[in-house]
Amino acid sequence: MAQRGRRSARVSGDERQDAILVNAEALLASRAFDDVSIEDLARGAGISRPTFYFYFPSKDAVLLALLDRVITEVEHRVGHLPRDFESDPAGAWTRSIGMFVEVFVSHRGVSTAAIGARARNDEVRGLWSRSMQSWVDFSSDVIRAEQARGAAPAGIDAHDLAVSLNLMNERVITAVLNRESPAIAETAALDILSTIWIRSIYGSDNPGGR
Amino acid sequence: MAQRGRRSARVSGDERQDAILVNAEALLASRAFDDVSIEDLARGAGISRPTFYFYFPSKDAVLLALLDRVITEVEHRVGHLPRDFESDPAGAWTRSIGMFVEVFVSHRGVSTAAIGARARNDEVRGLWSRSMQSWVDFSSDVIRAEQARGAAPAGIDAHDLAVSLNLMNERVITAVLNRESPAIAETAALDILSTIWIRSIYGSDNPGGR
DNA sequence: CGGGTTCTCAACATGGTGTTGACTATCTCA
DNA sequence: TGAGATAGTCAACACCATGTTGAGAACCCG
Numbered sequence: 001m002a003q004r005g006r007r008s009a010r011v012s013g014d015e016r017q018d019a020i021l022v023n024a025e026a027l028l029a030s031r032a033f034d035d036v037s038i039e040d041l042a043r044g045a046g047i048s049r050p051t052f053y054f055y056f057p058s059k060d061a062v063l064l065a066l067l068d069r070v071i072t073e074v075e076h077r078v079g080h081l082p083r084d085f086e087s088d089p090a091g092a093w094t095r096s097i098g099m100f101v102e103v104f105v106s107h108r109g110v111s112t113a114a115i116g117a118r119a120r121n122d123e124v125r126g127l128w129s130r131s132m133q134s135w136v137d138f139s140s141d142v143i144r145a146e147q148a149r150g151a152a153p154a155g156i157d158a159h160d161l162a163v164s165l166n167l168m169n170e171r172v173i174t175a176v177l178n179r180e181s182p183a184i185a186e187t188a189a190l191d192i193l194s195t196i197w198i199r200s201i202y203g204s205d206n207p208g209g210r
Numbered sequence: 211m212a213q214r215g216r217r218s219a220r221v222s223g224d225e226r227q228d229a230i231l232v233n234a235e236a237l238l239a240s241r242a243f244d245d246v247s248i249e250d251l252a253r254g255a256g257i258s259r260p261t262f263y264f265y266f267p268s269k270d271a272v273l274l275a276l277l278d279r280v281i282t283e284v285e286h287r288v289g290h291l292p293r294d295f296e297s298d299p300a301g302a303w304t305r306s307i308g309m310f311v312e313v314f315v316s317h318r319g320v321s322t323a324a325i326g327a328r329a330r331n332d333e334v335r336g337l338w339s340r341s342m343q344s345w346v347d348f349s350s351d352v353i354r355a356e357q358a359r360g361a362a363p364a365g366i367d368a369h370d371l372a373v374s375l376n377l378m379n380e381r382v383i384t385a386v387l388n389r390e391s392p393a394i395a396e397t398a399a400l401d402i403l404s405t406i407w408i409r410s411i412y413g414s415d416n417p418g419g420r
Numbered sequence: 421c422g423g424g425t426t427c428t429c430a431a432c433a434t435g436g437t438g439t440t441g442a443c444t445a446t447c448t449c450a
Numbered sequence: 451t452g453a454g455a456t457a458g459t460c461a462a463c464a465c466c467a468t469g470t471t472g473a474g475a476a477c478c479c480g
Contacts, residue, residue, distance in 0.1 A: 016427090034330055037467065048429050053469070112329070119326045119388075120244055129391050136392045155415065160394045160402045167385055168378035175377055178329075181339050182346045184370045192370045200409040205365065226458085247436065258460050263438070 017055045019045040024062050028109030033063065033116060060121045067114040067124060070107045071131045074100065078138065085142055089151065089207040094194040100135075101173060101190055108177045115174055132170075136162045143201055153203045165197055227265050229255040234272050238319030243273065243326060270331045277324040277334060280317045281341045284310065288348065295352055299361065299417040304404040310345075311383060311400055318387045325384055342380075346372045353411055363413045375407055 023044035027036045038059055042052040056062050077099050085092045104111045117124045140162035146152035172193060175183035184192060199205060233254035237246045248269055252262040266272050287309050295302045314321045327334045350372035356362035382403060385393035394402060409415060 032329065038469090039467080047427095049468090050430080050470080051428050054427065058469085116326075116329045119242065119322070125390075133392050153415070156402065156405050157398070160398050161406070163385075163392050163394050164378060164382050164402050164406060166392075167381040168374060171377040171381035172374050175373075180335075182343050182373050182376075184373050188367070188370050192366065192374050195366050196371070196374055196406070196410045199413055200406045203409055203413065203415060205363070205413060248438090249436080257458095259437090260439080260461080261459050264458065268438085 016045060016047065020047075020052065020055055020062060021065060025066055025107075025110060028066075028113050030109075033059075033113035060117060060124065063110070063113055063117055064121075064123050064127065066107075066110045067127060070103065070110055070114075071127065074103050074131065075134070077103065078135070083142075085146065086149070086151075087208070089146065089202065090194070090198050093197050093201075094190065097169060097193050097197065098190050100169060101193075104173050104177065105186070112174065112177055115170070132166060136166050139166060146201065146207075151207055152201050156200075161200065165200065168196065169193055226255060226257065230257075230262065230265055230272060231275060235276055235317070235320060238276075238323050240319075243269075243323035270327060270334065273320070273323055273327055274331075274333050274337065276317075276320045277337060280313065280320055280324075281337065284313050284341065285344070287313065288345070293352075295356065296359070296361075297418070299356065299412065300404070300408050303407050303411075304400065307379060307403050307407065308400050310379060311403075314383050314387065315396070322384065322387055325380070342376060346376050349376060356411065356417075361417055362411050366410075371410065375410065378406065379403055 020041055024036070024041055027040060027044060036059070038052055039049050041059065041062060042049045045052075056065075078096075081096055081099060083092065114124055114128060118128055119125075136159070140158045143152060143158040143162055147154050147158060172184070172189060174180075176186050176189050195205070198207065201207075230251055234246070234251055237250060237254065246269070248262055249259050251269065251272060252259045255262075266275075288306075291306055291309060293302065324334055324338060328338050329335075346369070350368045353362060353368040353372055357364050357368060382394070382399060384390075386396050386399050405415070408417065411417075
């Protein structure tokens with residue numbers, strides 16, 4: 001996904017490349033993306049600015065590589081999620097949403113930088129949009145299945161509902177990560193988001209009726 | 211709110227100032243904020259770049275002034291909205307949400323630029339956050355009233371619900387404005403958003419039971 | 421050891437932002 | 451009316467971050 005500026009994979013080169021990424025994520029944990037210069041990325045990895053360009057074509061490319069890792073982690077964890085929507089719909093949705101919250105919280109700097117860069121950078125936008133698409137596909141498949149088996153009322157387009165709920169999650173998580181105001185407490189986020197998902201998918205607080 | 215770089219209010223100066231704003235909004239309708247230079251803002255208003263600084267201290271200040279206008283328009287229209295939540299809850303929410311959609315769609319460039327600038331600029335963030343706060347206050351007051359009169363189920367914090375739903379609207383409208391993918395059709399947005407608000411506030415599709 | 425590839429960086433080029441200082445046009449009040 | 455203030459204008463400059471070039475050092479493999 002995220003290309004590098006050189007052809008083969010030599011040892012000390014890979015270590016440098018990795019040092020840049022590690023340093024970049026560390027810097028992003030405390031500063032905004034715009035406040036990190038290429039000079040900072042280079043010096044922190046023990047190289048000069050022009051040498052940085054040997055490893056990455058731009059600052060955005062570093063962010064793209066970091067985002068790629070985060071998204072891979074999410075994809076991996078989505079794949080291992082139990083899909084027990086028929087037996088415990090509320091719990092299943094809550095676990096899925098909780099996984100997203102966890103991953104993005106644990107990569108706060110990268111997440112917020114990537115979301116900010118999306119407006120400016122085609123590749124970041126493309127990568128984000130592809131994964132968003134796959135989460136939307138997953139959610140709308142489940143919603144459609146729930147509607148088909150009569151657990152969820154029809155009367156709303158499953159795809160559009162899935163898009164809106166996923167975008168809500170993205171935005172609410174971002175607000176929490178950035179400590180925006182207004183926002184909600186990090187501890188409350190999962191509970192509120194799940195409730196909104198469940199109420200708006202099932203039209204009720206306890207689908208499956210416990 | 212949005213300061214200017216000079217002291218009194220003379221005629222030809224105000225016209226210039228206005229020309230900058232008009233030109234800026236026009237440019238933002240077709241280009242991203244980052245792709246508009248101060249040179250562009252100046253030339254389009256018939257002045258040189260240094261003269262621009264006589265009217266505004268920065269590019270962000272222009273955006274702030276434009277955002278201020280948009281928000282004033284929203285506040286004004288919020289004030290004139292019928293508050294018939296008791297007699298027609300679904301309709302009342304739909305009209306409120308529809309008003310936001312209308313205003314932001316009609317100032318597409320400013321809205322998306324402002325949302326992008328929020329991460330970077332304290333004043334834009336502050337202005338946006340203040341108005342967001344007032345919309346959240348409005349919605350949570352209504353939700354609490356609906357819960358108090360028994361129309362909406364309790365079991366969810368009104369404030370947190372209001373924050374999440376308002377953030378969802380912001381994000382979904384942004385996605386529509388930017389023609390992002392995934393997103394939903396502009397024509398479908400109002401319907402979906404209203405349905406989610408109503409289902410998650412009332413736990414039912416037709417509060418008041420029609 | 422010799423030719424090729426990896427890796428490095430001083431020095432340069434570019435483009436956008438913001439500043440200075442000198443200048444002109446206009447208003448205001450004696 | 452005319453002298454001083456105030457509004458308005460911009461060429462030229464300083465600055466900083468990005469990205470490029472080209473020359474060379476380190477290393478590898480035959």
